[in-house]
Amino acid sequence: MVFEKSFLVKGDIVYSDAIDHIVTHENSYLVCENGLVQGVFKVIPEQFAAFPLHDYEGCLIVPGMTDLHLHAPQHTFRGLNMHLELIDWLEHVAFPEEAKFKDLAYAKESYEIFARDLKNSATTRACVFATLHKKATILLMDILENTGLKCMVGKVNMDRNSPDYLTESTKDSIENTIDWIESTAKAYENTKPMVTPRFIPSCSDELMVELGRICRKYRLPLQSHLSENTNEIDWVNELCPDASGYADAYMKTGTFGGEVPTIMAHCVHLTEEEVHLIKDQKVYVAHCPSSNNNIMSGIAPVRHYIEEELNLGLGSDIAGGDSMSMFRVIVETIKSSKIYTTFVDRSSRPLTSKEVFYLATKGGGSFFGKVGSFETGYEFDALVIKDDIWKNPRGFTMEERLERALYSAEDRDIIVKYCAGNRIK
Amino acid sequence: MVFEKSFLVKGDIVYSDAIDHIVTHENSYLVCENGLVQGVFKVIPEQFAAFPLHDYEGCLIVPGMTDLHLHAPQHTFRGLNMHLELIDWLEHVAFPEEAKFKDLAYAKESYEIFARDLKNSATTRACVFATLHKKATILLMDILENTGLKCMVGKVNMDRNSPDYLTESTKDSIENTIDWIESTAKAYENTKPMVTPRFIPSCSDELMVELGRICRKYRLPLQSHLSENTNEIDWVNELCPDASGYADAYMKTGTFGGEVPTIMAHCVHLTEEEVHLIKDQKVYVAHCPSSNNNIMSGIAPVRHYIEEELNLGLGSDIAGGDSMSMFRVIVETIKSSKIYTTFVDRSSRPLTSKEVFYLATKGGGSFFGKVGSFETGYEFDALVIKDDIWKNPRGFTMEERLERALYSAEDRDIIVKYCAGNRIK
Numbered sequence: 001m002v003f004e005k006s007f008l009v010k011g012d013i014v015y016s017d018a019i020d021h022i023v024t025h026e027n028s029y030l031v032c033e034n035g036l037v038q039g040v041f042k043v044i045p046e047q048f049a050a051f052p053l054h055d056y057e058g059c060l061i062v063p064g065m066t067d068l069h070l071h072a073p074q075h076t077f078r079g080l081n082m083h084l085e086l087i088d089w090l091e092h093v094a095f096p097e098e099a100k101f102k103d104l105a106y107a108k109e110s111y112e113i114f115a116r117d118l119k120n121s122a123t124t125r126a127c128v129f130a131t132l133h134k135k136a137t138i139l140l141m142d143i144l145e146n147t148g149l150k151c152m153v154g155k156v157n158m159d160r161n162s163p164d165y166l167t168e169s170t171k172d173s174i175e176n177t178i179d180w181i182e183s184t185a186k187a188y189e190n191t192k193p194m195v196t197p198r199f200i201p202s203c204s205d206e207l208m209v210e211l212g213r214i215c216r217k218y219r220l221p222l223q224s225h226l227s228e229n230t231n232e233i234d235w236v237n238e239l240c241p242d243a244s245g246y247a248d249a250y251m252k253t254g255t256f257g258g259e260v261p262t263i264m265a266h267c268v269h270l271t272e273e274e275v276h277l278i279k280d281q282k283v284y285v286a287h288c289p290s291s292n293n294n295i296m297s298g299i300a301p302v303r304h305y306i307e308e309e310l311n312l313g314l315g316s317d318i319a320g321g322d323s324m325s326m327f328r329v330i331v332e333t334i335k336s337s338k339i340y341t342t343f344v345d346r347s348s349r350p351l352t353s354k355e356v357f358y359l360a361t362k363g364g365g366s367f368f369g370k371v372g373s374f375e376t377g378y379e380f381d382a383l384v385i386k387d388d389i390w391k392n393p394r395g396f397t398m399e400e401r402l403e404r405a406l407y408s409a410e411d412r413d414i415i416v417k418y419c420a421g422n423r424i425k
Numbered sequence: 426m427v428f429e430k431s432f433l434v435k436g437d438i439v440y441s442d443a444i445d446h447i448v449t450h451e452n453s454y455l456v457c458e459n460g461l462v463q464g465v466f467k468v469i470p471e472q473f474a475a476f477p478l479h480d481y482e483g484c485l486i487v488p489g490m491t492d493l494h495l496h497a498p499q500h501t502f503r504g505l506n507m508h509l510e511l512i513d514w515l516e517h518v519a520f521p522e523e524a525k526f527k528d529l530a531y532a533k534e535s536y537e538i539f540a541r542d543l544k545n546s547a548t549t550r551a552c553v554f555a556t557l558h559k560k561a562t563i564l565l566m567d568i569l570e571n572t573g574l575k576c577m578v579g580k581v582n583m584d585r586n587s588p589d590y591l592t593e594s595t596k597d598s599i600e601n602t603i604d605w606i607e608s609t610a611k612a613y614e615n616t617k618p619m620v621t622p623r624f625i626p627s628c629s630d631e632l633m634v635e636l637g638r639i640c641r642k643y644r645l646p647l648q649s650h651l652s653e654n655t656n657e658i659d660w661v662n663e664l665c666p667d668a669s670g671y672a673d674a675y676m677k678t679g680t681f682g683g684e685v686p687t688i689m690a691h692c693v694h695l696t697e698e699e700v701h702l703i704k705d706q707k708v709y710v711a712h713c714p715s716s717n718n719n720i721m722s723g724i725a726p727v728r729h730y731i732e733e734e735l736n737l738g739l740g741s742d743i744a745g746g747d748s749m750s751m752f753r754v755i756v757e758t759i760k761s762s763k764i765y766t767t768f769v770d771r772s773s774r775p776l777t778s779k780e781v782f783y784l785a786t787k788g789g790g791s792f793f794g795k796v797g798s799f800e801t802g803y804e805f806d807a808l809v810i811k812d813d814i815w816k817n818p819r820g821f822t823m824e825e826r827l828e829r830a831l832y833s834a835e836d837r838d839i840i841v842k843y844c845a846g847n848r849i850k
Contacts (some may be wrong), residue, residue, distance in 0.1 A: 051729050076819040079832030082759065085776055097819065109818045121504055293760040296767050296775070322756065322832045331747065335505065335718040343768035350721070393534045394501040394522065407504030407747045410835050 005035040005421035008048060011056035011384065013040050014402045015374040016358040019306060023374070024398035029053075030061060032380040035421025039376050054423075056384045056416065060405055062357075063372050064124025064381030064419060065326040065365035066301050068286035069223070069265040069315025071129040072140055072153075073098050073107075075114040078319040086229040089295050089320070091163070098131045098156075099165045107136040111143045119147040120411045122326040122360075123316075124381040124419040125368045127223050127263055127286070129196055132156045132168055134176045141184055145191045148424030150368060150381075153388045154196025154223055155180045157211060162202045174210045176275075181218050190420075192220075199225040200236045200249045212254030221367075222255055226264035226274075229297045233269060247274040257281025263367065265315055267305075268298045275308055284311040284367050287359070289336040290329060291320030295354075299340045302333065303348045306355065313364020314356075327409045330356045353403045384416035385409055430846035436809065437828045438465050438482035440472045440488050440799040441783040444731060449823035452476075455486060457805040460846025463802050465534075479848075480779060481809045481841065485830055487782075488797050489549025489806030489844060490751040491789035493711035494648070494690040494740025496554040497565055497578075498523050498532075503744040507719045511654040514720050514745070516588070522579075523556045532561035536568045544572040545836045547785075548741075548750040549806040549844040550793045552648050552688055552711070554621055557581045557593055559601045563627040566609055570616045573849030575793060575806075578710045579621025580605045581649055582636060586664075587627045596727075599635045606643050615845075617645075624650040625661045627672045637679030646792075647680055651689035651699075654722045658694060674698040683704025688792065689704040690740055692730075693723040699765035700733055709736040709792050712784070714761040715754060716745030724765045727758065728773045731780065739781075740787020752834045755781045810834055 009032065013025040023040075030039040031048050038048070074094055081093045101107045118126060128144070128151055130137035137155040144151045155177060159170045169281065177195070184193045195215050197203040203211075215222050227233055227246050236246045243249040247270070250256035256264075258281050265286040267278070278285065286298050305312050314329050315321070321329070330353070337351040365372020371379050390404050405413075417425035434457065438450040448465075449838040456463040456473050463473070499519055506518045515547055526532045543551060553569070555562035562580040569576045584595045593601065602620070609618045616723060620640050622628040628636075639646050652658055652671050661671045668674040672695070675681035683706050690711040694704070703710065712725050730737050736800075739754050740746070746754070755778070790797020796804050815829050830838075842850035 026433070076817045079815075079829040080821075080825055082828075082832070083775070100819075106818050113817050293763060296763045298767060299764075335627075338718060338721045339724075339764055339768075342723060343764075350508070390504075392501045392538045393531050394525075396505075400505055404504040410837070412835070412837060 001035050002053050006033045006051050008044060008051045008053045009056065009061060009382065010053060010206035011059045011061040012398060012401070013061045013374060014398055016354065016362055017373055017375055018159070019358045020352065020355050022399055023356050026398055027057065028375060030382070032421050035380055037374050037378045037380050040374060058059060058388060059415070060385040060387050062292055062383050062385065062402070063361040063365070063374060063382055064417065065122045065360045066071060066125040066171050066313055066368065066372060067123045067326060068127050068263055068284060068313040068315050068364045068367065069288055070126060070318040070321070070324070072111060072114045073131050073266060074099050074319035075117065075324070076110050078324070079322045082322065085231070085296050087231055095163050101131040101133050101136040104135060104139060107133070109141055111140045115143045115147050117324055119149060119425060120414070121324050122383055122411070122414060123149070123324070124417065125150045125365060125371060127194060127367070128153045129154055129223070132158050132166065134180045136250050137180060138183060141188060141191045145188045148419050150419055152192050152194035152221060154194045155196045158202040159207050160202060160204050161425060170204055170207050170411035173207055177211065177214060181214065181220065185218060185220070195222040197222070197224050197255065200246065200284055201232065201239060205253055208250070208255050209423070212260065215255070215260040221261035221263070223263040223265070224250065224255070226250070226267050227269045228266035230269060232305055245271055245274055247277050251277060251281070257283035261367065264302065265317065266297065268292055268300045268339065275305070275310070279310055282311060285332060286313055286315035288315040288317035288321055289332040290322055293332065293336065295320050299336045299344065301340065301345070301348065302337055302351060311366070312359055313367065314360050325411060326360050328405055329362050330406050333359065353406055357402065357406060380418055380421040382418045383414050385413050386415045431458045431476055431480045433469060434474045434481065434486060434807065435478060436484045436486040437823060437826070438486045438799060439823055441576060441779065441787055442798055442800055444783045444788070445777065445780050447779050447782070447824055447827065451823055452482065455799060455807070457846050460805055462799050462801055462803045462805050465799060483813060485810040485812050485826055487808050487810065487827065488552055488786040488790070488799060489808055489842065490547045490785045491550040491738055491791045491793065491797060492506050492548045492741050493552050493688050493709060493738040493792065494713055495551060495743040495746070495749070497536060497539045498526050498556050499744035500542065500749070500782065501535050503746045503749070507747065510656070510721050512656055520588050521849070526556040526558050526561040529560060529564060532558070532564055536565045540568045540572050542749055544574060544850060545839070546749050547808055547836070547839060548574070550575045550790060552576070552619060552792070553578045554648070555580055557591065558581050559605045563608060565612060566616045571615045573615060573844050573847050575615050575844055577617050577619035577646060579619045582622045582632060583627040584632050585627060585629050595629055598632055598672060602636065602639060604715060606639065606645065610643060610645070613718050618644050620647040622647070622680065625671065626657065626664060630678055633675070633678035633680050633821070637685065640680070640685040645685035646688070648688040648690070649675065649680070651675070651692050652694045653691035655694060670696055673718050674704050676702060676706070682732035683710035686792065690742060691722065691725065693717055693725045700730070700735070704733055704735055707736060710737060711738055711740035712758060713740040714740035714745055714757040715747055718757065718761065719747060720745050724761045724769065726765060726770070726773065727776060728764055736791070737784055738792065739785050750836060751785050752831055755785050755831050758784065778831055781826065782831060805843055805846040808839050808845045810838050811840045812838065
């Protein structure tokens with residue numbers, strides 16, 4: 001890692017400043033000063049002339065991407081057992097694996113591989129579920145801190161309807177959460193704790209209410225799952241007869257946005273009432289199309305969420321999702337929106353590559369502040385993509401090069417990566 | 426290239442011998458004698474002891490894959506303009522690009538890139554559309570011949586309903602096809618001509634009847650498109666009022682299987698009558714899920730085709746499809762089958778990774794003869810996949826390693842590749 005936070009980067013610069021709008025600067029200079037973008041210039045301005053130059057001429061330079069939802073311990077079985085639906089998949093695949101993370105040696109080896117792969121990916125910011133194990137979660141945070149990625153990480157809470165081998169008492173769950181937060185909230189430069197009730201079915205009301213209080217007391221964000229699968233929704237309705245629906249079950253316990261910055265993964269089958277609640281509470285939706293396709297949850301109506309101006313980003317949802325690559329998540333988001341149009345609502349206009357590029361960068365990035373764009377004042381997260389392997393006599397505009405990169409790029413095509421002004425790959 | 430056709434390969438060997446059946450041999454020897462598989466052994470048998478050993482211990486070794494449908498000239502715009510449906514996409518994107526291949530310098534540069542990428546991919550056998558240009562098609566065949574891949578290549582026929590800049594007279598189309606066949610049928614070791622009417626809308630009855638005769642006279646196979654998009658089907662029904670449907674429109678001109686080995690790409694919206702005709706005529710269906718999702722054609726009912734025991738393989742359909750990687754085509758086939766179950770027919774059981782691995786190897790490979798398996802007597806097409814990057818403390822069976830490779834492998838993970846006993850990568 002190079003901790004040199006003021007420099008110039010030269011290349012073919014592309015970013016999104018609004019949904020469906022791309023800004024391009026061919027063969028230009030992007031200025032990073034103290035970790036923040038100071039603009040893009042065709043000629044180096046006098047006041048930056050002394051900055052060191054990182055020359056990537058001919059390469060595409062795009063903002064780093066934000067993965068709003070993934071499970072670090074599930075990375076061990078990524079791309080496996082993709083033949084079950086959610087509840088069975090949790091019981092037979094995810095839970096038994098997560099239980100292994102009680103063993104710190106197993107956790108260390110697995111999390112180092114997870115961190116290596118996340119560091120090499122297009123992701124610069126991520127909101128990560130760990131397991132319910134306090135020590136293993138702290139270990140994951142230690143490991144992620146060293147990557148230079150900016151991550152929010154959650155010790156998972158589960159005090160009901162979970163296997164004996166992967167459950168806590170309500171009291172332990174609360175105490176361990178407070179211990180973990182006090183150990184980690186100020187311990188890192190890059191890594192922050194995020195309160196993480198798994199989902200309503202595995203957290204009692206008492207626990208949820210306390211977790212909401214903890215968020216407010218420690219000024220911490222919260223992440224969970226919402227409305228992924230129809231069987232899950234039926235189950236929540238049984239468990240919470242007083243709530244008007246799944247979102248309201250969170251709302252009633254004070255764990256649904258408002259003063260608590262909140263991400264809810266999936267949101268596949270929301271009612272209109274829930275869409276409005278999400279909007280009112282400024283909750284972020286993490287759209288996870290790969291996971292939704294793999295475990296047959298359905299397709300979220302993303303066009304509708306864009307029209308409703310919800311806060312919206314993308315999640316790989318490792319390992320319901322099969323790839324950590326945000327490039328693949330982008331392509332699957334586009335394709336899923338087309339399938340939605342074909343099979344669910346012919347009046348829903350499919351998403352474009354521009355729109356989904358926005359979601360992967362500035363859309364999800366905004367959960368982290370001024371992140372995911374090269375507008376002045378934004379944190380300097382950038383990917384340098386070597387795209388000459390896709391060149392051919394046809395010739396391409398900058399926008400076309402971006403679209404082709406989204407469809408074709410693999411982690412190995414990212415030759416250099418910056419997060420918050422630090423070079424981390 | 427090493428032209429050494431008798432040797433031993435050591436590694437972790439996996440192949441499919443039947444739909445939904447995988448054979449695994451960990452740390453074993455696969456014997457290639459004169460380009461054919463002679464079995465898999467735990468200990469080297471005496472009669473092969475003198476063969477040179479290619480040691481890939483710890484790597485996965487799987488059969489090469491067959492891409493039953495792709496368009497070489499469209500590789501130039503792969504991953505672009507993915508916002509149109511078929512007929513508009515042909516008019517605004519595909520046809521203008523294909524017209525450029527009249528220029529042999531443009532064709533040479535483009536086709537060399539296409540051949541480089543196909544050679545580096547998981548594909549060892551491919552059925553390829555060129556353009557209507559005779560000379561450029563011969564050039565493509567010359568270039569593919571040098572890769573060591575086994576390809577069938579078609580000069581496209583188009584004599585109606587096509588733009589002026591990309592159309593032939595019926596007479597020219599027939600004469601040029603005969604010239605091209607006579608120049609190429611015996612010219613190559615690896616590359617063979619395949620008669621290629623684009624599709625019913627762009628080929629007159631007179632032309633189709635003559636192409637059927639040419640297939641029989643020269644004993645050549647035929648490839649075309651069938652039932653991709655509902656607007657296209659309506660158009661065919663208008664153009665061919667005497668036919669009972671799209672498949673019958675081919676049947677009436679003698680270009681639909683029987684003694685002519687035939688591949689029909691897509692087959693998304695077949696009637697039951699058409700399914701039976703395909704079965705009776707032993708026509709191969711090339712399932713192209715990426716293309717069908719990108720240009721919103723729908724999802725083919727592959728489970729039904731398997732139950733009906735149709736001849737079935739996979740196609741990348743570059744550049745309706747966005748990736749030449751058969752790994753990605755496999756994953757998209759699985760996911761599309763799940764979406765089909767979710768939105769179209771809840772009684773249709775989703776495809777498994779085993780089944781789709783079979784389609785990509787032995788299923789499609791059978792169009793080329795004994796291809797796509799490591800059973801004794803099969804042509805020796807093999808991929809050596811370095812999969813240690815996906816290892817972690819969880820540990821994996823051979824079948825699990827295969828499933829993970831299908832979801833995660835990229836071309837760069839194929840470190841060695843053989844086709845018909847020749848090492849070509």
